[in-house]
Each structure stands twice: as structure tokens, then as C-alpha cells.
Amino acid sequence: MKRKLVALLLLLGLLSAVLCGCKDGSADKTPEDGQTSGSNEAAQPPAAHPNEITVGIAQDLDESLDPHKVVAAGTKEVMFNVFEGLMKPTPEGDLIPAVAESFEISEDQLVYTFTIREGITFHNGAPVTAGDVVYSITRCIDPADAGVFRIDALEMVERVTNVDERTVSIRLKEPSTELLSYLTLAILPADYDGQDTAPVGTGPFRYVSRAAQDNIVLERFEEYWGEPAYLDKVTFKIIENADSILVSLQSGAVDLFAHLTSTQTAQLSGDFNIEEGTMNLVQAMYLNHAEKPFDDVRVRQALCYAVDRQQILDLAFDGYGSLIGSSMYPAFGKYFDGSLTNYYPHDVEKAKALLADAGYPDGFSMTITVPSNYQPHIDTAQVIVEQLKEVGVNAEIQLVEWGTWLSDVYTGRQYQATVVGVDASTMTARALLERFNSTAGNNFINYNNAEYDAFFQQAVTAADDAAQTAAYKQAEANLTENAANVYIQDLADLVAVRKGLTGVRFYPIYVLDLAGIHYEES
Numbered sequence: 001m002k003r004k005l006v007a008l009l010l011l012l013g014l015l016s017a018v019l020c021g022c023k024d025g026s027a028d029k030t031p032e033d034g035q036t037s038g039s040n041e042a043a044q045p046p047a048a049h050p051n052e053i054t055v056g057i058a059q060d061l062d063e064s065l066d067p068h069k070v071v072a073a074g075t076k077e078v079m080f081n082v083f084e085g086l087m088k089p090t091p092e093g094d095l096i097p098a099v100a101e102s103f104e105i106s107e108d109q110l111v112y113t114f115t116i117r118e119g120i121t122f123h124n125g126a127p128v129t130a131g132d133v134v135y136s137i138t139r140c141i142d143p144a145d146a147g148v149f150r151i152d153a154l155e156m157v158e159r160v161t162n163v164d165e166r167t168v169s170i171r172l173k174e175p176s177t178e179l180l181s182y183l184t185l186a187i188l189p190a191d192y193d194g195q196d197t198a199p200v201g202t203g204p205f206r207y208v209s210r211a212a213q214d215n216i217v218l219e220r221f222e223e224y225w226g227e228p229a230y231l232d233k234v235t236f237k238i239i240e241n242a243d244s245i246l247v248s249l250q251s252g253a254v255d256l257f258a259h260l261t262s263t264q265t266a267q268l269s270g271d272f273n274i275e276e277g278t279m280n281l282v283q284a285m286y287l288n289h290a291e292k293p294f295d296d297v298r299v300r301q302a303l304c305y306a307v308d309r310q311q312i313l314d315l316a317f318d319g320y321g322s323l324i325g326s327s328m329y330p331a332f333g334k335y336f337d338g339s340l341t342n343y344y345p346h347d348v349e350k351a352k353a354l355l356a357d358a359g360y361p362d363g364f365s366m367t368i369t370v371p372s373n374y375q376p377h378i379d380t381a382q383v384i385v386e387q388l389k390e391v392g393v394n395a396e397i398q399l400v401e402w403g404t405w406l407s408d409v410y411t412g413r414q415y416q417a418t419v420v421g422v423d424a425s426t427m428t429a430r431a432l433l434e435r436f437n438s439t440a441g442n443n444f445i446n447y448n449n450a451e452y453d454a455f456f457q458q459a460v461t462a463a464d465d466a467a468q469t470a471a472y473k474q475a476e477a478n479l480t481e482n483a484a485n486v487y488i489q490d491l492a493d494l495v496a497v498r499k500g501l502t503g504v505r506f507y508p509i510y511v512l513d514l515a516g517i518h519y520e521e522s
Helices: 003-012 016-020 073-079 130-141 152-156 243-250 262-266 297-306 309-317 330-335 348-357 375-389 402-411 429-436 450-460 465-481
Strands: 052-057 087-089 095-097 100-105 111-116 157-164 167-172 205-211 215-220 233-238 256-260 272-278 282-287 365-371 394-400 417-422 485-490 492-498
Touching: 052 073, 052 243, 095 100, 111 130, 130 152, 130 157, 130 167, 152 157, 152 429, 243 256, 256 262, 262 492, 282 297, 282 375, 297 348, 297 375, 297 485, 309 375, 309 485, 330 429, 330 465, 365 375, 365 402, 375 394, 375 417, 394 402, 402 417, 429 450, 429 465, 450 465
Parallel strands: 052 233, 052 256, 365 394, 365 417
Antiparallel strands: 087 095, 100 111, 111 167, 157 167, 205 215, 215 233, 256 492, 272 492, 282 417, 282 485
């Protein structure tokens, strides 16, 4: 029996059948000047190994692989290796030119002029032109293609024009401190219509094939503009049953698996090294405000007091993880407000009093919907269920497949509560906070708060960085004070890497960079 769940059994009296019956559970080597800095000959694997690896992932990718249509964080994580924008993030959290070779900003900060790298090509061999850049950006400003997501942050853009074949000009309606972060959006060939099923980008790996519910295959892009990836081939193996993860690693079928629990890594043999970073997610019990009794702030606050977050970390994660108190995680630095972390200390009596005041003196029943392929979220939900019993709330876990979670919970908003982690698509506070704006299309908790909307609007229209940061922090405080969700942690990211492989690097956003992974010299 799992070590952490044994502890939970002793402390909370969980039935072993409940605990054991649940199934399913790098280096950025791109020089900033854009020039290839060397070969990979020294990092080639020993002769006994082919120059390829298999990476386990806990979910299938989205039905469409078009980066402008992708919903799931897991899909973005994989396709980070295939697509690039004008800019790209580094593990240190900086933004450097990618498809762009360089850029200039006008004195009034309203015009950004980008020069496209000379000789850069797409994976299909077509040269990248200024026209492709204009197409890609405008496609996300005013989508004409079905399924393409509109990037509201780009409403700041007045127009995008191609000055010549290698020059793009972006004029803003007003100065913005966030534009460059959103220019990490994927640059695509304008005359190619196969992105859904055969995606084409400019990244260090090119897409080769996909077998639904089984695998995705990428190969090194030999004509990559920067320093090429070390590996010739990477196969992503989909393993949605959490019980199969360890078997796949131990058997040698999988060489690398990220986002493991401490219990899983403890059971691995000495064939693996464990790399530790952070997932850069806001894990919480997200509440549907359109469903009673979660439309009552007193009920939501009661749940916040009832949940002992430190106990969750100790029992379910052996102490790994960082407690959070709002929709922001520590890697975002200046935007993270640590004072909100302990806003709701564990207080059973206060929780009971709030429930009684809200008309639920005897508690109520609720369902927590959890994707069955993510063991960390299942383990978290199991602890929460037992903690809520102390205040009279009878919670039941409903395990669903990932596709069902996306369609019913995230898109359909047909749920009461769910335990998941929400990521940031770009290195901006807006990427995490925009979803709670009352009119946001991805506001899956149905949060509707006029004060929050006002703070968010102040942030996105702020004239300087200090004012913007202050407004974002006010928005975070609003989420906390109104108990928008039961915030728990930024999960630790434990990555199992087969010995002989090296080069794992962690980013401040949810990505898995494989370009730096390589075999050590024998």
C-alpha cells in the first residue's frame, strides 16, 4: 500500500478499498544571437543505445494539434518542441528572439519592428516570411478559422503589416508591457491547411505521426535555425492508467516520465534519477459558482477553512509542493502575493459556523469530479473528502476520463467541484487571471464579480509596470477574499529520468523541453 496513503489511513480512518481501488491515476541551447553554436557529437549516446527515447505522458493530446486551437496544458507541453513564436521563453524566465532575429521598439513604445531570421524554414521546407508572421498573429486577433482561440490580450494591437519579406511592423493602440510575452504564439505557414492532423512549425523537433490513445512521434529537425536537438527521435507514449506508469518505467518501455508523485518515485529502482522542479500550476478545488451551494460566498469560505492544505502536502506529497492562496504561483515572482497564502488557516469551528450561517448547519453533499489519469489530483481529492467530513460535508469523488473532463467540466461547466491544476500559457499574470473575468470564454468556474472585473481592466490598461502589478495583486486578493476556489498548492514536478540521460531543464511555465535531453558519454 502506498506510503502516503497508509499515513492517511492511520490519521483519518480511510478504508483501504477506497485508497487502493482508484485507477489511472532542458536546456535551452539557443544562443541569443540566433547562431548555431556547435555540434552535438560529444553528446551522442553509447553505441548500445539508439539515439532516441520514449517519454510517458498521462493524457492523449487534443483532437486538433493546431497550436492556435489547443486547449489542454498537456498538449501545449508536448508541442512546445514543435512550434515557436517571434519570441520564446528561457528556463530563467526571460524572453529571447526565436523566429525573429531581432526587434526594435519605437520611442513612444507604440511600434514594434521585427526582423525575421534569414534562412529560417518551416518543417515542410517552406521559408518563413513576414507574410506568415502577419497571418499567424492576425489569425489570433480576429479568428476566421473554426476552433481558433482569440487572444484577447492582442486587442491592444492596431495593425500588423509586412514591411518586406523579412520585416514585420506591429502598431499598438497604446503602450503595453505584455506584448512580447504574447508574441510567443506559434508562427505557422500561411498557405498550409493541415495543422489539425499534421502540424508544421519551426521548432527543434518536427511532427512525424500520431496513433490516437497510443503515441505521438517527433524527430529532430535537421534544418533548425538554432542549435539542433541532440536526440534523433522522441516517442511520447500515452499512459492514462496511473497504475501502469511504474510498470512502464521499470520494464524499460519508458525512459522519462514527468509529474510523478513522491510515492511513485520512491517505488522506482536505482535505474532512474529523479529531477525536481515545480509544475507551475495552480492546483485547487475549483468550484462552480453557478451551482448551489457554491454561489454563496460563506459556503466557499467554509470549505477554505475546512481544508488543511499543509496536511494535504504532508500526507499526499511527502511535504513536496508550495502552498498558495490565490490564482498565482511563486515562479511568477513580482505578481505572487505570499501574504494571501495563509488567508484561510485551518479552522473547523469557523467552517461550521459559516455553514450554519449560510443555512447548512448539518452540512451538505457534493461531488468532486477528478480526471482519472492524474494521480496527484486523485490523491489530493481523497484527503479533501476526509477533511470535509469534519464539518459535515459529504463529498464523493467522481473519476472521469480526461476527454470527458474537458468536455463536461471545462467546456460544458457541468460539475460542482473539481481538483485540477491550471497553467499559464504565457509568462504573464494575465494568462492566469484572465479566465476569472466574468465575460471570459474559459471562465469555467462561472466567477462573476464586478470588483474583480474592474481590477483586471485596470491591470490590462495600466500605463506602467508598477501600476499593472498592483492591479493584478488586487485581483488576486479579490479571488482570495471571495473564496473563488479552495487554493492548495503549486505541485512539485518530480521527473523520472533513466540513468544515462541528462539535460532536463525546468521553465517557469508548464512545458517539457526535450531539445537538451541527451545521453551521457560512456
